[in-house]
Each structure stands twice: as C-alpha cells, then as structure tokens.
Amino acid sequence: MIKIFAVFAILTVMISTASVYNLKQATEDLEEKKRDIAEEILNDREAIKVLRAEMAYLSRPERLERLSRRHLALNATQTEQLETDISVLSVRDNVQMASLPIDNFQLLLPRQKPDPRAIVRVNQTRSNKNVSVVAKAEIEQKQQGLKTEQEVKQEPLSLYERILAKIGN
Amino acid sequence: MKPIDLRMEGTRQGAIETARNRIIVVMALFTLGFFSLVVKLISVGVFQANGTTYYQTASSSQSALMARADIVDRNGVILATNLKTPSLAISKVDMRASAEELAQEVSEVLPEMEYEDVLAIMNAKGNHRWIKRKLTPKQEYDIRKIGDPGLVTSDSEKRIYPHGRLAAHILGAVDIDNNPKLGVEAYFDEQLSDPAKSEEPLMLSIDIRLQHILNQELTSYMDKFLAKGAAGLVLDVRTGEVLALSSLPDFDPNDLNGPKNLSEMNKVLQGVYELGSGFKTFTIASGLENKVVDLSDGYDATKPVVVGGFTIRDDHPKERWLNIPEIFAYSSNIGTLKLAQDIGVERQKEFFDKLGLFGKSDIEVYEKSGPLLPRQWGPTELATTAYGHGIAVTPLHLATGIAAMVNGGRLIPATLLRKNVSEFTGVTRISSDDESSAHSQVISQETSGIMRNLLHLAVEVGTGKNAKVDGYLIGGKTGTAEKVIKGGGYSHKAVISSFISVFPINDPKYLVFAMLDEPQGIKETFNLRTAGMTAAPMVGDIIRRIGPLMGVSTTKKDEIEYEDLILVSGHER
Numbered sequence: 001m002i003k004i005f006a007v008f009a010i011l012t013v014m015i016s017t018a019s020v021y022n023l024k025q026a027t028e029d030l031e032e033k034k035r036d037i038a039e040e041i042l043n044d045r046e047a048i049k050v051l052r053a054e055m056a057y058l059s060r061p062e063r064l065e066r067l068s069r070r071h072l073a074l075n076a077t078q079t080e081q082l083e084t085d086i087s088v089l090s091v092r093d094n095v096q097m098a099s100l101p102i103d104n105f106q107l108l109l110p111r112q113k114p115d116p117r118a119i120v121r122v123n124q125t126r127s128n129k130n131v132s133v134v135a136k137a138e139i140e141q142k143q144q145g146l147k148t149e150q151e152v153k154q155e156p157l158s159l160y161e162r163i164l165a166k167i168g169n
Numbered sequence: 170m171k172p173i174d175l176r177m178e179g180t181r182q183g184a185i186e187t188a189r190n191r192i193i194v195v196m197a198l199f200t201l202g203f204f205s206l207v208v209k210l211i212s213v214g215v216f217q218a219n220g221t222t223y224y225q226t227a228s229s230s231q232s233a234l235m236a237r238a239d240i241v242d243r244n245g246v247i248l249a250t251n252l253k254t255p256s257l258a259i260s261k262v263d264m265r266a267s268a269e270e271l272a273q274e275v276s277e278v279l280p281e282m283e284y285e286d287v288l289a290i291m292n293a294k295g296n297h298r299w300i301k302r303k304l305t306p307k308q309e310y311d312i313r314k315i316g317d318p319g320l321v322t323s324d325s326e327k328r329i330y331p332h333g334r335l336a337a338h339i340l341g342a343v344d345i346d347n348n349p350k351l352g353v354e355a356y357f358d359e360q361l362s363d364p365a366k367s368e369e370p371l372m373l374s375i376d377i378r379l380q381h382i383l384n385q386e387l388t389s390y391m392d393k394f395l396a397k398g399a400a401g402l403v404l405d406v407r408t409g410e411v412l413a414l415s416s417l418p419d420f421d422p423n424d425l426n427g428p429k430n431l432s433e434m435n436k437v438l439q440g441v442y443e444l445g446s447g448f449k450t451f452t453i454a455s456g457l458e459n460k461v462v463d464l465s466d467g468y469d470a471t472k473p474v475v476v477g478g479f480t481i482r483d484d485h486p487k488e489r490w491l492n493i494p495e496i497f498a499y500s501s502n503i504g505t506l507k508l509a510q511d512i513g514v515e516r517q518k519e520f521f522d523k524l525g526l527f528g529k530s531d532i533e534v535y536e537k538s539g540p541l542l543p544r545q546w547g548p549t550e551l552a553t554t555a556y557g558h559g560i561a562v563t564p565l566h567l568a569t570g571i572a573a574m575v576n577g578g579r580l581i582p583a584t585l586l587r588k589n590v591s592e593f594t595g596v597t598r599i600s601s602d603d604e605s606s607a608h609s610q611v612i613s614q615e616t617s618g619i620m621r622n623l624l625h626l627a628v629e630v631g632t633g634k635n636a637k638v639d640g641y642l643i644g645g646k647t648g649t650a651e652k653v654i655k656g657g658g659y660s661h662k663a664v665i666s667s668f669i670s671v672f673p674i675n676d677p678k679y680l681v682f683a684m685l686d687e688p689q690g691i692k693e694t695f696n697l698r699t700a701g702m703t704a705a706p707m708v709g710d711i712i713r714r715i716g717p718l719m720g721v722s723t724t725k726k727d728e729i730e731y732e733d734l735i736l737v738s739g740h741e742r
C-alpha cells in the first residue's frame with residue numbers, strides 16, 4: 001500500500017517537474033526571441049528615424065533646386081502654362097470643377113474718363129457720314145455683344161447655384 | 170490509513186517499536202519534502218509570471234529613447250526630429266593605453282578638439298569625465314575603432330532640424346538638454362515631450378516648399394535693396410493657416426552656440442511697426458460698412474491738410490477731387506483721413522477692435538507682441554491711424570485683418586497648425602453656414618466683394634502695379650511707413666516698405682505679405698524706396714512661383730466697363 005502510494009507520488013512529482021521545467025524552458029526561449037525581436041524593432045525604428053531625417057535633409061528644397069538646375073532640363077512652371085478652366089482641356093460637355101470659387105465675383109475695371117475733345121476730333125477727321133454711321137452701328141453691335149456676354153455670364157451662375165444646391169443637400 | 174498492528178513481547182518488541190518510530194519520522198520527512206516540492210511546483214508553474222518584468226518591452230524603451238515627438242510640415246516632411254547621438258566619456262579605471270596615446274588618437278577623430286585639451290580632460294581628477302557630447306555617427310564609429318575600454322560612449326539624444334535655418338523662427342529650437350526655446354517647440358512642449366505621444370508627430374500648417382520660395386525671394390530682395398531685414402508671410406485666407414512665415418535675419422536651430430543665435434526677433438509676430446497705407450483698406454472698409462460713403466463718393470485731395478499741427482500730404486499727389494476707388498488706388502492720405510473724420514473716433518475704434526487689432530493674436534507661439542496704440546484718441550490720432558501711422562501692429566495683425574476683408578468678411582485667427590484635411594484632397598468647401606458662424610463676421614459679404622475690387626484696382630492701376638503677374642488677378646496694397654526715431658518724430662531716411670496682396674482676387678486663396686526693413690533706393694528704382702518699387706515686385710515674384718506650385722488656375726481678363734469707376738491716370742494725360 002505504502003509502496004504503491006510512494007511510487008505513484010514520486011512518479012507524479014517527477015512527471016510534473018519535468019513538464020513544468022519544459023514549459024518554463026519553452027517560455028524562456030520565446031521570451032528571449034521576443035526580446036531579440038523587440039531589440040531588432042528598436043534598432044530598425046531608430047534606423048528608420050535616421051533615414052527619414054536624412055531623407056528630409058537630402059530633399060531640402062534648396063538642394064533639389066540646385067540639383068535640378070544642374071542635371072535636369074526643367075524649369076519652374078510658368079503661369080502661361082496653366083489653363084484657366086478645366087473645360088478647355090476636356091472635349092466633354094458639362095465638365096464641372098471639384099472646387100468652386102467662393103462666390104460669383106464680378107471684376108470691376110476702371111474706365112477711361114471720356115474726353116469730349118477726342119470725339120470732336122474723330123468727327124472732324126471723318127467727314128464721310130456713312131463711315132460714322134457704320135461706326136455707330138459697330139458701337140451698337142458691341143453694346144449688344146456686351147449684353148449677350150452678360151447674359152452668357154448668367155449661365156455659369158445658374159450652374160454654380162445648381163452645384164451649390166447639390167452640395168447643400 | 171490504518172496503523173500497522175504489530176505487537177511483540179520484551180526487548181525485541183522495544184527495538185521494533187523504535188525502528189517503526191524512526192521509519193515514521195523518515196516517512197514524515199519525505200512527505201514534507203514532497204509536499205514542499207509540490208507547493209513550489211505549483212507556485213512556479215501557476216503563480217509566477219514569465220519573467221517579463223526583467224526585460225524592457227519594446228514600447229517602454231521606445232519612449233525612453235525618443236523623448237521628443239517629431240514636428241512635420243503639412244505634407245509630412247520632417248522639420249524636427251530626435252536622433253540618438255552618443256556622447257563620449259573617459260573612464261580611467263578601464264583605460265588600457267596611456268593617456269597621451271589615447272588623447273592623440275581621440276583628437277585625430279575629433280577635429281574640433283586639440284590634443285592638449287583632450288589630455289587635460291584625461292588627466293583631470295575624478296574617474297568619469299565627459300570628453301565630447303553629441304558625436305556624429307562617423308565619429309562614433311572611429312572612436313569604437315580605437316577600441317580602448319576606457320573610452321565610454323553613452324546614448325543621448327539630439328534634436329535635429331534637417332532644413333536648418335529655413336523655418337527657424339516658427340520651429341524655435343532646443344538647448345543641449347532638450348529644453349525648448351522659442352517657437353512651437355516651446356508652445357507645444359507639453360505635447361512634444363509627453364512620452365505617451367512621442368510617436369505622434371506635430372503637424373504644422375507650414376509648407377516647406379513655400380517657405381523656401383519665400384525665404385529665397387526675401388533674401389534676394391533684401392540683398393538687392395541693401396535692407397537691414399525682411400519678413401514675409403503666406404496665409405490661407407480660407408482657413409487662417411500660415412503656409413510660410415519668414416523673418417530675416419534668422420538663426421540656425423542646429424547650432425545655438427553659433428554667432429547669430431536666438432537674439433534674432435521674429436519680425437512677423439514680434440515686430441511692431443507702423444505699417445502705413447495697408448490700414449487704408451480698413452478705413453475704407455469701415456466707411457463702406459458703416460454706410461458713411463459709397464463707391465461714387467469722394468473727397469477733395471487738392472491741398473495738404475493740417476491736423477493737430479501736422480501737415481499731411483499725399484505721397485502720390487493728384488491734386489484734385491478723388492472718388493473712393495481712386496483714393497484707395499492712388500493711396501491718398503488726405504482722402505483717407507477726411508473719410509476717417511466722417512466715420513468718427515468711436516466707429517473707427519470699434520471697427521479696429523473687431524479686427525482684433527487691439528490685442529495679441531492667438532497664434533501658437535509665446536513670442537508675439539501686442540499692438541502699440543495711441544494713448545488717447547483725439548482728432549490727430551483718428552487722422553493718422555486712418556492711413557496706418559500712430560498705430561503700430563505686427564504684420565500678422567495686418568494680414569489677419571486683410572484676410573477678413575477678402576474672404577467674405579470672416580475674421581479667422583491665424584494658426585500654425587494644419588487644419589481641414591479635406592482641403593488637402595483638393596476639394597474646397599464652400600463656406601457653409603456653421604463654418605461661417607464660428608468666426609465673427611466683421612464686414613458684410615458685399616463690402617468684402619467691393620474691397621476685393623478695390624485691392625485689385627490698386628494693383629491694376631494704382632501704386633501696386635509692379636506686383637502684376639501674367640495670368641493671375643491680384644489684389645494688393647502698398648505700405649510705405651517712415652520709421653519712428655527714438656525720442657519722437659519720424660525718420661525720412663529709414664522706411665518700412667511692405668506689400669500685402671491676395672491672389673487670385675476673383676477667388677481669394679492665398680495672402681502674401683512681404684516687407685523690407687530700411688531698403689535703400691537703387692538706380693533701377695530711380696533711387697526710390699517706396700513699397701511700390703521695392704516690396705511690390707518682390708511679392709509679384711513670390712506669387713509667380715507659388716501660384717503654379719499650389720495649382721492656382723489662371724484667369725482670363727475680361728474687362729467689364731463699370732460706370733461708377735472713373736480713374737484718370739495723371740501720367741497718361
């Protein structure tokens with residue numbers, strides 16, 4: 001009875017000791033692996049930081065400009081190279097811009113003060129009445145053109161409002 | 170368990186009894202031993218944690234390593250970062266080679282240190298002595314190559330500013346112990362030095378490309394006009410973000426011990442100047458907003474006016490009656506002050522107050538100044554402040570105010586932090602109701618539209634002609650102010666030339682301000698140092714470069730005749 005108990009107890013203790021030791025060893029190994037990886041991550045992060053700083057240093061605008069002037073046949077973009085409107089580039093109808101101007105801005109430009117003497121001079125030099133009539137007709141046409149232009153300008157306004165309404169909803 | 174029932178007689182029985190007792194004692198001992206083993210096993214296997222406490226985990230040592238978060242620009246380009254830089258010390262106990270030998274080798278690696286100095290450190294008393302702090306990687310490698318155990322390197326950190334002096338005034342700097350000085354480094358110190366946030370970079374509104382362009386143009390114009398200093402600012406009028414801010418002369422944050430260090434002032438935020446004609450924008454906006462005048466009204470600017478004993482003249486005299494657009498475009502002091510007299514002190518003060526000209530700005534640095542205001546507001550002060558004299562503000566005050574004039578009348582405080590991420594994706598939001606209500610409306614939309622037109626006129630036909638850029642519609646205002654001499658009065662030789670502009674004026678996006686401190690007239694400008702000759706072309710050059718970079722589309726000029734605006738140029742007739 002005692003024998004069986006003792007053997008059983010000894011066996012249990014031995015097996016459990018062995019398994020605990022194993023487990024312990026395995027964890028320790030994993031732990032060490034983890035530590036190594038953590039250290040590696042640290043080193044890599046540090047290296048990334050250094051590289052990013054170096055990248056920022058090497059891509060200083062001033063340096064890039066210098067290198068570009070030396071090695072590339074490129075120049076800064078000029079304002080003439082920019083298009084005024086997206087619709088110029090696209091053949092499709094009804095092209096809309098993603099960004100809209102904040103409002104429909106009507107630009108005012110100064111007009112030369114009318115000089116009465118100038119008109120008199122024109123009348124003096126142009127004795128032919130027909131010519132002046134033609135000129136008058138031209139002026140009228142111009143004014144009409146201006147009006148139609150203003151009407152045309154109404155259209156983008158309505159388009160603008162339509163988009164505005166869309167965004168508002 | 171049943172006790173063993175064994176009984177014998179006599180001395181034999183006694184001996185067996187003793188043996189049995191001994192066996193029981195031994196068994197008890199064994200049981201105790203096993204029991205303790207079992208207890209230990211259980212405690213080891215179950216309760217003891219797996220040694221994590223012995224090692225630093227990645228995250229904890231991370232925070233110990235990177236004590237200060239990065240600062241990046243609006244596109245994520247690094248402006249300031251911390252790098253591990255070892256420091257070199259000598260530990261005499263571990264030293265193998267002789268001090269002379271070692272000193273020779275060390276001084277070869279470190280060119281800035283003399284052999285005698287190194288030797289003196291090595292021979293000094295005490296075991297542990299610093300030789301040099303913050304080595305470069307190359308130097309560290311070479312020191313390690315010497316291979317003497319007496320040379321000890323220890324990790325420390327150094328704040329690196331890869332762009333050097335480019336954004337120095339905004340960033341500020343840190344000293345050798347990483348204590349912040351100036352700039353956002355000081356303002357956001359709590360956030361930057363928080364270990365929990367060391368992985369989150371601080372994103373500024375600055376665009377380093379614009380900063381470079383601004384810096385370059387300021388430098389070249391400063392040299393051209395032999396100016397003492399220059400300053401510039403690029404502001405997004407829709408969001409209040411500062412895209413570039415430069416003040417010359419500046420300093421190198423990487424080298425605080427250099428000859429030009431922190432003593433250089435940030436002219437945009439700290440410098441307080443009488444900025445001159447830029448203020449006429451405010452006066453005229455105030456007049457229009459308070460319905461004192463409308464565009465067709467005007468004032469007689471034939472003769473200089475005497476106010477409070479001072480004779481006030483026009484810098485570009487037309488000597489006739491001028492309407493409001495003309496007063497603005499030709500920068501007439503007389504016309505503006507007469508308008509201010511009609512507006513009155515109370516309304517003028519109220520308007521300036523609404524524009525935030527009476528207090529410090531909210532921008533995120535500590536080194537900023539409040540305005541210098543007149544002590545009392547009499548008729549003289551009313552007249553002079555109308556055209557920007559007798560009241561000194563920082564350029565940022567002026568810029569924020571002008572931005573409010575053109576963006577539909579909303580006063581948006583300037584910020585150094587990036588906001589509105591959707592703006593970056595190229596989709597511009599039309600100012601919605603909730604957004605506009607967050608900022609105080611200082612002038613109405615209509616007045617803002619008129620002010621944009623007036624600013625455009627000033628560039629198109631007025632004093633700012635030199636700022637014209639092909640393809641863009643620009644609005645702007647020159648400002649030439651004579652510097653105040655110590656002890657009172659104005660200097661006729663020292664001026665501050667500034668130009669404040671907004672482009673494109675048909676859809677205001679960016680505000681560009683530039684000023685020159687004491688420019689000298691040169692042959693090219695007919696020895697003139699007025700803003701129209703010095704600062705205006707500088708701003709034109711800046712816009713010419715940043716416009717295409719920021720993808721601002723050009724505008725065809727269609728000229729609409731407008732009956733109320735009649736300007737007659739004095740030169741053409």
